[in-house]
Amino acid sequence: MxxxxxxxxxxxxxxxxxxxxxxxxxxxxxxxxxxxxxxxxxxxxxxxxxxxxxxxxxxxxxxxxxxxxxxxxxxxxxAEAKFEPVINIDGSFNAEAFQRNMRISDNGTQTPASKWDAGAKASITQKIPTGGTLSFVWDNNYSENSDGTLSYDGDSAVSRSKTYTREASSKWRIELTQPLLKGAGIDYNxxxxxxxxxxxxxxxxxxxxxxxxxxxxxxxxxxxxxxxxxxxxxxxxxxxxxxxxxxxxxxxxxxxxxxxxxxxxxxxxxxxxxxxxxxxxxxxxxxxxxxxxxxxxxxxxxxxxIDDEIRDVxxxxxxxxxxxxxxxxxxxxxxxxxxxxxxxAMMAENEREWQLDLKGGYEETQTQKNSYSASTSDDELSAGVELSAPINLWGDDQLERKxxxxxxxxxxxxxxxxxxxxxxxxxxxxxxxxxxxxxxxxxxxxxxxxxxxxxxxxxxxxxxxxxxxxxxxxxxxxxxxxxxxxxxxxxxxxxxxxxxxxxxxxxxxxxxxxxxxxxxxxxxxxxxxxxxxxxxxxxxx
Incomplete structure (x- = not known):
């Protein structure tokens, strides 16, 4: 070779x-x-x-x-779920049973007693791109109580009695809050x-x-x-x-x-x-x-x-x-x-403004106590504005703002x-x-x-x-x-x-x-x- x-x-x-x-x-x-x-x-x-x-x-x-x-x-x-509705359901339940001993003079009794209550609450909160918040709350509660009592009526008269109470309530509220200055605007939100x-x-x-x-x-x-x-x-x-x-x-x-x-x-x-x-x-x-x-x-x-071919690039x-x-x-x-x-920078300029919010809401409440009582119903319509206007003339707050x-x-x-x-x-x-x-x-x-x-x-x-x-x-x-x-x-x-x-x-x-x-x-x-x-x-x- x-x-x-x-x-x-x-x-x-x-x-x-x-x-x-x-x-x-x-x-x-x-x-x-x-x-x-x-x-x-x-x-x-x-x-x-x-x-x-x-x-x-x-x-x-x-x-x-x-x-x-x-x-x-x-x-x-x-982060992108910011404008999706937030839905929460809360439930609560409490039950108690106990034995109560009562005595007046030589008279006494043993009375079983109990109480229990339950509640359910649903809430929906929806933020909107303009900065507003739309919320809905539905709150329901129910409670029962049973008890026994001794009472002294006279020289020797002692009476025994049992009590029973029941209460149910349902309340719902819808509310809208819309900022007008601080926190307002699509760009900011x-x-x-x-x-x-x-x-x-x-x-x-x-x-x-x-x-x-x-x-x-x-x-x-x-x-x-x-x-x-x-x-x-x-x-x-x-x-x-x-x-x-x-x-x-x-x-x-x-x-x-x-x-x-x-x-x-x-x-x-x-x-x-x-x-x-x-x-x-x-x-x-x-x-x-x-x-x-x-x-x-x-x-x-x-x-x-493995060998490869080299090329001019x-x-x-x-x-x-x-x-x-x-x-x-x-x-x-x-x-x-x-x-x-x-x-x-845009957010910092927005956050320096006063907090001026437009608010409106409607609320309705229904309550019933005991089976023989009539139910009551209340409703409320509200509208207004809320202003928070801090004026920082001097000091740490003013320096922090600057x-x-x-x-x-x-x-x-x-x-x-x-x-x-x-x-x-x-x-x-x-x-x-x-x-x-x-x-x-x-x-x-x-x-x-x-x-x-x-x-x-x-x-x-x-x-x-x-x-x-x-x-x-x-x-x-x-x-x-x-x-x-x-x-x-x-x-x-x-x-x-x-x-x-x-x-x-x-x-x-x-x-x-x-x-x-x-x-x-x-x-x-x-x-x-x-x-x-x-x-x-x-x-x-």
Whole structure:
């Protein structure tokens, strides 16, 4: 096998990566070969696609994020239920029985007595977007009492009697309260829901970003493993060259054409190569275990990576910025902060006003005492206004009032400045990332050319050594230079694919790049948790 064929074989074993952005205008599509990870005889065959899918499927941090998402989604549901009716039913029951002993002079009696009462109350409260509250209350009560008494009527007359009372009442009331100043208005009353929705959007972006970071971590572990594997192969090839050189030198020494001192250089190079080979094996085993730990798989598995074709990606800055301004989490967080500060400022201005409420209501009560008495009925219609007008001229209350307004205005301006700064930072980061991708591709080509030249230099030096036109030291030096060139080429490959990952993370398109469906929540997990707690929600004993 000639040198060019050997070199081609070495290049084909270098770490390869395919990268695209979700937007086809930015990056070329990468091969969509969705192969499933297979384990044969304790060896796990892995591609980049499978690293991504195994990360999403196996890594427990993914499950943790989706568990947290269940409570976050419920917080939004709770906030959006603000204008849904609140219905409560309260019931009460009390029963007592006792024996009463009574005595007057020498007369006495034992009388059983009892009392019991029951009540049921239903209430419906409905908040409306204008700030008003509509409420309905229906209160029902029933009680019975039985008792015995002794009374002294004269010189010796003592009478015994039993009493029995019963009372039932039913009352219902409907009432409307509508603020006219403080607490009034659709904007003010919808503010809490708008803030909750913004928080939920921020949580969704955070979930997407966390999943993207897990994917990138898995890919980086994979790249580190492939780099360690390539490094091991390079060190093995270097050791083989050193051993062949040592054999040649020992043969020349036996023929009297080389001194023993010259052979020492080759022997030292072999010893150094064996040390480097052991270090490479240790690094490979560590990288293998780190990758399997991230994938949460059997740490004793061996890994066989699949080589992929590398491609030149030339992202366009303007198009990248358009994507980043819509997807970048850090920038979107500042956009949300501006909206939140405007809402909070509006609420602070509303809450400084006096409390002026318009009230109206109707109430009806029906009562019946004992079976022989007639029932009574009362009704009441009411309407009016209620004003609470604190006038804080000086002191803590006035300063606190001023502080709230001042803080709200400061936060508004601060949020706008931070948004402007965030956009500038994003422009710089995207520009650097785009330039870095282009530059590292050029460095790959330069590193490949350097490796080819170093290999050619070594071949020429070996030819010179055979005819005695160079020293053993020079050959060993060129061997070391070739090893360093090969390692540098592998490092440039890793740097290139990492630059692509960084750009993808900035654009917020990692999930789309790897064709991973981004779910805002895990519906099956949510259903399982709700089924678990549902019996506890609807039972009270």
């Amino acid at each position: 000639n040198l060019n064929a050997k070199r081609l074989l070495e290049i084909n074993t270098v770490l390869l990566l395919t990268f695209i952005c979700v937007f086809s205008l930015l990056l070329p599509a990468y091969a969509e070969n969705e192969t499933e990870a297979q384990v044969n005889n304790g060896t796990l065959t892995l591609s980049m696609d499978e690293v991504v899918r195994l990360t999403i499927r196996n890594n427990s941090n993914v499950a943790t994020k989706y568990l947290q998402r269940v409570t976050e989604k419920f917080d939004l549901e709770k 919808m503010a809490s829901i708008r803030l909750a929705r913004i928080t939920d959007k921020r949580n969704i972006l955070s979930l997407r970003d966390n999943l993207s970071q897990l994917i990138n971590s898995g890919l980086n572990y994979y790249f580190t493993f492939k780099q360690a594997k390539e490094n091991l192969e390079i060190q093995q090839q270097a050791l083989e060259r050193s051993e062949r050189l040592l054999e040649v030198n020992q043969f020349k020494q036996s023929m009297g054409r080389m001194s023993a001192s010259d052979v020492v250089q080759a022997e030292a190079d072999v010893a150094s190569g064996r040390l480097s080979l052991e270090e490479a094996r240790n690094s490979l085993d560590k990288a293998r275990r780190d990758l399997l730990n991230h994938l949460e798989m059997d740490p004793n598995l061996e890994i066989e990576p 030339e992202p366009d800055y303007e198009q990248c910025m358009q994507v980043a301004l819509k997807n970048n989490q850090t920038y979107m967080d500042k956009v949300f902060a501006v909206t939140e500060s405007n809402i909070n 502080k709230k307004l001042l803080t709200a205005e400061v936060n508004k301006r601060k949020a706008k400045l931070e948004l402007k700064r965030a956009k500038t930072n994003l422009q710089t980061e995207v520009a650097n990332a785009v330039r870095d991708v282009r530059m590292r591709w050029k460095m790959i080509r330069l590193a490949q050319k350097n490796t080819e030249l170093k290999a050619l230099q070594l071949e020429n030096e070996n030819t010179k050594l055979m005819v005695g036109r160079t020293t053993n030291f020079e050959v060993v030096s060129y061997q070391n230079q070739l090893v360093q060139a090969q390692l540098a080429e592998t490092s440039k490959q890793i740097s290139y694919v990492q630059a692509l990952l960084i750009l993808d993370q900035l654009l917020g398109t990692t999930m789309e790049t790897w064709h991973v469906e981004f779910k805002h929540n895990d519906k099956q997990l949510e259903e399982d948790l709700n089924n678990k707690i549902r019996p506890l929600v609807w039972t009270w004993w």
